[in-house]
Amino acid sequence: MGFFGAYLLDTPRSYFGDDTASAPSDVDREAGALADWWAGYHGVTDRATIAEQRAALAGILAADHDSEAEDDEIDISEEDLFVERKAARFLRLPGLSRPTDLPDE
Template sequence: MGLFGTFTYSDGAWTTPDARREPYLVVDVHDSDIATIDYRPTGDAGGRCYLGFQPRVYFEDPTASAPVDNDAEAHGLAHWALLATGREVDPQDVAALLAPDDEDDEPEDLFVEETVRRLLELTGVPVPEELAEEALTGEE
């Protein structure tokens, strides 16, 4: 059984969804295969993208999720990182982590939690304890 969990980052810390303030990032992990990334910088801009698999690809159902413009989302997440953490991030580095919209492309990481960790480290967000490698492997 894979990991299921929702994690909300706001004001420099992991918090509860009802306590979030802009800019925020929400990571929703579904069975270690899909991570939905919702983010909102200050203002009207915000976005949604996926790590691992896009639901429309994973479930072989085009209605399972809206199409994603990975290039636009990579730029949006890079901008979010600058606002939320002060870290400048190359959008191409973000794009390399995003789930493709092609059923023939497999994710680089076996478990999406690994990709989530890489995205968080790239953007300057601390990895929550529940997603730390030690917590997932049982090692200390």
């Protein structure tokens, strides 16, 4: 199995504005891989349930974007503003325990 990476806020490519900082993101592939891992871990075989998990994960993973093309005013929900909150959501989705020092969502 090769390297697998997924990001929560910005990808390194977007954050640094450098295409060599990381491989291009593919949120659908990343969410699918995480959903498949989750399904195997929990013994879930229902395709609809796995698809729901995949969609939920895709909703919180970061995609590459052109930081220079963005406006100064970006509409970001408060739950996505802080990495701690997004990390708590990310851990909750597959049913992983949340570290005690990580704030509640």
